[in-house]
Amino acid sequence: MNDATLLPMRTGEIRTHGPDGFEGMRRAGQLVAECLDMLVTEVKPGVKTCHLDDLIYTFILDHGALPATLHYRGYRHSSCISLNHVICHGIPGDRALKDGDILNIDVTLILEGWHGDHSRMYVAGQPKRKAERLINVTYEAMMAGIAVVRPGAHFGDIGGAITEIARKNRLSVVEDFCGHGLGRLFHDEPNVVHSASHGTGPIMKPGMFFTIEPMLNIGRKNSAILSDGWTAVTKDRQLSAQFEHSIGVTETGYEIFTKSPAGYDCPHLVS
Secondary structure (H helix, E strand, O other): OOOHHHOOOOOOOOOOOOHHHHHHHHHHHHHHHHHHHHOOOOOOOOOEHHHHHHHHHHHHHHOOOEEOOOOHHHOOOOOEEEEOOEEEOOOOOOOEOOOOOEEEEEEEEEEOOEEEEEEEEEEOOOOOHHHHHHHHHHHHHHHHHHHOOOOOOEOHHHHHHHHHHHHHOOOEEOOOOOEEEOOOOOOEEEEEOOOOOOOOOOEOOOOOEEEEOOEEEOOOOOEEEOOOOOOEEEOOOOOEEEOEEEEEEOOOOEEEOOOOOOOOOOHHHOO
């Protein structure tokens, strides 16, 4: 069956969706992209990450949606905000941003039952050259992974493309976290591995929805989880970066549901 409304629970199979699913994901994806656009002028030295999370919470509710991470497995915030050497799942708090900090802001919202999942890198003030290079290469790697999406391709092709970019630039790809299917479920099949070989994994079909969200490190790929049970950091405390888009496989290629309406897909480039 292709009707996702009849499959409300994870089944172990990769679902496909029809035109209604694409339309639902477009609306959810554009709203979460607008939310991250809103933050471009808010990220600056002196701003606390909990303030950014409050802005996200208000934006989501004001637009008739719900924050998917709030109360998810006990999580108490509307976003994940990961600074500097935090790989992912950073918890917003009283820490004020400093000049040169880099941060990933990851937001998932639920609009009319559909999940819009999206993250971008931001810079507070002026980035150091190595941080800016890391951000640029991570964005390039994500887009290279997206570019291989089409019916008949293997999911391993995504990780293969990302790995090629990372190796060429002497960066490491985090292997402890991956992208995932989504739609009416927050996390669904398949797991989208960002360090993989071309020609491996399941075959893509029209109507499949999933995220591509590579995490690249300046140092080693190894990660550790802090005592809060959420925050993942680089073991060597080197910088990490991540970008994420929600994608749908079309009859001829792909559709990015979460593209920025304002052109802020890589917002640290905005003056």
